[in-house]
Amino acid sequence: MVSVEDSNSSSARFPLSRTCSSxxxxxxxxxxxxxxxxxxxxxxxxxxxxxxxxxxxxxxxxxxxxxxxxxxxxxxxxxxxxxxxxxxxxxxxxxxxFSACSSDISGELERLANIPSLDIIQDRRNEVQTPELEPCVGFLQRESFSAEIIENISPEDLQPTVKICIDGLQSSSVAVKRSAAAKLRLLAKNRSDNRALIGESGAVPALVPLLRCSDPWTQEHAVTALLNLSLFEGNRVVITNAGAIKALVYVLKVGTDTAKQNAACALLSLALVEENKISIGAIGAIPPLVSLLMNGTNRGKKDAITTLYKLCTIRPNKERVVNAGAVxxxxxxxxxxxxxxxxxxxxxxxxxxxxxxxxxxxxxxxxxxxxxxxxxxxxxxxxxxxxxxxxxxxxxxxxxxxxxxxxxxxxxxxxxxxxxxxxxxxxxxxxxxxxxxxxxxxxxxxx
Missing domain, CATH: 1.25.10.10 (Leucine-rich Repeat Variant)
Known part of the structure; x- marks a missing residue:
């Protein structure tokens, strides 16, 4: 488990002073x-x-x-x-x-049947330059899967594909890592048996370091892949033990809009494990969640408010939410x-x-x-x-x-x-x- 540091201090508050006039x-x-x-x-x-x-x-x-x-x-x-x-x-x-089908949890999943090309991502993220393309080989070079194939392939037949993706996550090539994370993100989209297989195959420890990747697309694919994997209950402890909570808080602070939204959703999923509520609050997730509540997109605000609600079932987190200026x-x-x-x-x-x-x-x-x-x-x-x-x-x-x-x-x-x-x-x-x-x-x- 990661070490936790209590973020409940007055210095952690957002600038929302309640000393204004009536x-x-x-x-x-x-x-x-x-x-x-x-x-x-x-x-x-x-x-x-x-x-x-x-x-x-x-x-x-x-x-x-x-x-x-x-x-x-x-x-x-x-x-x-x-x-x-x-x-x-x-x-x-x-x-x-929490619901895997809830648009409040991850509307981003709706567009995963066809992983967007870099040109499409560029249109959506004008402030970030298109990364330099690097050579990918074979399977990982493909930009999209057939949804029909994914829905019908058995976990046994899928296992070699998952192995290729996990190996790709550890490549020295940013483009290979990005593509591998994108493929796992898609494979874990809908099917519970796929999520179980990917979790059991060792993908989680390889995905978590990518949450701190400087490449925004790789980070976005990695955080959404972890979100999708967390929908399978058996993966939540694995994700937590891999140090994901602290890394997800980092994404909440520095990620793209989509990455922040899906990081909030992933924390919501992990908060379904009672012990994680304490860790999530103590590590410092609440101030950036409140920032997302105030400054995020409409979907980001919904994701933040739902996550805050789940965290507020324990008293220390209620205090942190108030101190962070959420009221x-x-x-x-x-x-x-x-x-x-x-x-x-x-x-x-x-x-x-x-x-x-x-x-x-x-x-x-x-x-x-x-x-x-x-x-x-x-x-x-x-x-x-x-x-x-x-x-x-x-x-x-x-x-x-x-x-x-x-x-x-x-x-x-x-x-x-x-x-x-x-x-x-x-x-x-x-x-x-x-x-x-x-x-x-x-x-x-x-x-």
Missing amino acids: SSRKIQRHVGRSMRTIRSNLYMDDNKSEFVSENLTDSVVDMRLDELADRYNKLSESAKSSPPPEEFLELSQALSD RPLVGMVAEQGNGMAEKALVVLSSLAAIEDGKEAIVEDGGIAALLEVIEDGSVKGKEFAVTTLLQLCTDSVRNRGLLVREGGIPPLVALSQSGSVKAKHKAEALLGYLRESRQEVSSSGS
Whole structure:
């Protein structure tokens, strides 16, 4: 196993300081989109404590709160605790843990039936000069395979081909290495038996050093080959023991867009081994994953967010994700409905809200406003994620309850408690119960 170094330090953070003013942290909203924004302004009284609730006496809101009073005065202490992890796992069906067929995991695999020529790669990577061609011999000189042949050839018949590729990985010729990695990448694309054969034949220790290759095409083929091989469960320990985690983090930092995306996917696959989650976080994968989340292509952002979600099932990685500055871009994604990222961001925020630093960051980076917008305008599943996260933020924080009320949160929560899904109704009612407790406390202290 590779040695690990904890990257959880303030110096590892990305430049996403949370010391900005409250006005700069507000999430930009569409003009006229939400009546909640108007209500929150109407009910705000700057002369009162920031925790004072709106005065909605005789309104439908108070009527609804009265209906909920008896029910939630009887809540047990266990019911007031944060939702159990199992509930998040159930909610997160929209954010698949891992699937060989998922476009979020590796859309790059779709184009592997015909390995692109250097001219095609040049068009896609204008900033990188075309490498000088070197002579390849025989089999490795071919630029593509017939997909039909690959699908029908038996592992026994394929073994000599795999041996040629593995030998090619150790050639002194960059072009031979590149071609050999490309062939293994393709052979491991779809078939589990091919992945098993390639892993058993010793390809992994020969592929891992190529992750640090200065030739971007060789690096890209090698990282994608390892991604494909990692889809076979039996290869994950072999890949880890070959030192791949640290090398994949290196690719995350310096690789092409495609290489970074597939490195994130490979780390996601390796994170399915529980012990690897600790190593991946400690070696330093989280800051470059957050960088990919912020600056990557649309697919890169999806790969990064899915990998971060899987890593955040353990507490040390939650802390690292918060320290790396992930909360602000996640909140921004929540506010951008319609791009396929909002629900994924909501699931990760729900995970981060389980720790105090995560709660603080979500509130400071405008999360309450963004979550309320989802409750008003989001999808059914998005509303469930949003109200679950708000419940975590407010269960043990009178301050956050006050902020939620000042944002105009009660009316949309009342509406959700009446017309949401079964889970959303339950969460909304529980949250309204806490808000009513706060209103009673304020009333008692003022009398």
